[in-house]
Amino acid sequence: MPELPEVETVRRGLQPVLGGARVVRVEQRRPDLRFPFPYGFAQRLTGARVDAVLRRAKYLLASLDTGETWVTHLGMTGRFLVERPEVQGESPGRFTHAAPEGAKHAHLALETDAGARVTFFDARRFGYMGLIPTAELGSHPWFAEIGPEPLEPGFDAAHLLGAFKGRSQAVKTVLLDQRVVAGLGNIYVCEALHRSGVSPRRPAGKVGRAAALRLVKDVRAVLEEAIIAGGSTLRDYAQADGLSGLFQHSWAVYGREGEPCIRPGCAGTVARFAQGGRSTFFCPRCQR
DNA sequence: CTTGGGTCCTGTGCGC
DNA sequence: TGCGCACAGGACCCAA
Known part of the structure; x- marks a missing residue:
C-alpha cells in the first residue's frame, strides 16, 4: 500500500504505539525480506526505546535511543498490524484489523513495554528493513540521493x-x-x-x-x-x-x-x- | 549520462 | 470448478 500518503498513514498509526515505548521482545521469523535483515537485527532492536516514528519519502524511520534508526520500506505489499490491550472507550486504529494474508506472511513481530504488539506482514517480500546509525542516515545509499519532500518548501x-x-x-x-x-x-x-x-x-x-x-x-x-x-x-x-x-x-x-x-x-x-x-x-x- | 527492460516474490482476478 | 496468464502501490541492476 505504499506511496507517500499510505506510508504517512502507517506512520501516524505507529507513532502513538511505538513513540516513547520500549521494545521488549522481537520475533524475527525469517532471515530476509527483499534483503537480509541486518546482522543481529532482533537483538539490536530488543531493549531499545523508540523516540519517534518519522517518515522520509516512502521510508518509515523509528529513531531509537541506541543511536540507531530502524528503517522500513513497505515495498508493494508490506503492512503493519497494531494490536493493543483493550482500552475502554477507545476506538480501534486504522491498522488494528486482522491482516488479510493471515499469519502466513507475518515476518516480524514485536512487543512494547506497554503491552502493544506490532506485526509486519509482506506477502511479496519487496519490503526491506535496516538498522542504520541515526547520524549516518543522510549519507546512507537509501537516502543520499532522494529529492525534496513534496509537502515541504524545497519542492517548487x-x-x-x-x-x-x-x-x-x-x-x-x-x-x-x-x-x-x-x-x-x-x-x-x-x-x-x-x-x-x-x-x-x-x-x-x-x-x-x-x-x-x-x-x-x-x-x-x-x-x-x-x-x-x-x-x-x-x-x-x-x-x-x-x-x-x-x-x-x-x-x-x-x-x-x-x-x-x-x-x-x-x-x-x-x-x-x-x-x-x-x-x-x-x-x-x-x-x- | 540517460533510458529501457528485466528482476525480485506472491496473490488475485479474469477469460476460457 | 480448474487453469493459465496478465497484472499489482517499488526500486535496483545492467546493457545499450
Missing part, C-alpha cells in the same frame, strides 16, 4: 524545471524518480498529471513554467487529500474494513480505463497504456 517549480531540463524522458517517468521528488508512485503521479492537464507522455524537457507551477500545486493537493483520506486501499485489501484508506474512491483516472473523464466540461474517456512496464492512466482529451 524551480526545482522541477531544473530536474526536467533537457530530459526527453516522459514527465510521468521523471516524476516517479525518487531523486526528483520523494514519495510519488504510480497512482499519485497519474492523479497529479491529470489535475494539471499534463500528458504523461510529454517529454519532461517540454514542461514549461506554468505547467510546473500547476504540477507543484497539484502534487501537493492530491497527496494532502489522500493523507486525510487515510491513503488508498487496493481491491484485494478493501474488505469489510471501515479502517482501510478511502482515497481510492477519489481517483480521477487511476483504475478508470474506459470511464468518462471527470473534469468539468471534458468529454474525454480515461485511457490506459504502459510506460516502463507500468500502467499509466490519463485523459487524452484534457491532458496535453
Whole structure:
C-alpha cells in the first residue's frame, strides 16, 4: 500500500504505539525480506526505546535511543498490524484489523513495554528493513540521493524545471524518480498529471513554467487529500474494513480505463497504456 | 549520462 | 470448478 500518503498513514498509526515505548521482545521469523535483515537485527532492536516514528519519502524511520534508526520500506505489499490491550472507550486504529494474508506472511513481530504488539506482514517480500546509525542516515545509499519532500518548501517549480531540463524522458517517468521528488508512485503521479492537464507522455524537457507551477500545486493537493483520506486501499485489501484508506474512491483516472473523464466540461474517456512496464492512466482529451 | 527492460516474490482476478 | 496468464502501490541492476 505504499506511496507517500499510505506510508504517512502507517506512520501516524505507529507513532502513538511505538513513540516513547520500549521494545521488549522481537520475533524475527525469517532471515530476509527483499534483503537480509541486518546482522543481529532482533537483538539490536530488543531493549531499545523508540523516540519517534518519522517518515522520509516512502521510508518509515523509528529513531531509537541506541543511536540507531530502524528503517522500513513497505515495498508493494508490506503492512503493519497494531494490536493493543483493550482500552475502554477507545476506538480501534486504522491498522488494528486482522491482516488479510493471515499469519502466513507475518515476518516480524514485536512487543512494547506497554503491552502493544506490532506485526509486519509482506506477502511479496519487496519490503526491506535496516538498522542504520541515526547520524549516518543522510549519507546512507537509501537516502543520499532522494529529492525534496513534496509537502515541504524545497519542492517548487524551480526545482522541477531544473530536474526536467533537457530530459526527453516522459514527465510521468521523471516524476516517479525518487531523486526528483520523494514519495510519488504510480497512482499519485497519474492523479497529479491529470489535475494539471499534463500528458504523461510529454517529454519532461517540454514542461514549461506554468505547467510546473500547476504540477507543484497539484502534487501537493492530491497527496494532502489522500493523507486525510487515510491513503488508498487496493481491491484485494478493501474488505469489510471501515479502517482501510478511502482515497481510492477519489481517483480521477487511476483504475478508470474506459470511464468518462471527470473534469468539468471534458468529454474525454480515461485511457490506459504502459510506460516502463507500468500502467499509466490519463485523459487524452484534457491532458496535453 | 540517460533510458529501457528485466528482476525480485506472491496473490488475485479474469477469460476460457 | 480448474487453469493459465496478465497484472499489482517499488526500486535496483545492467546493457545499450
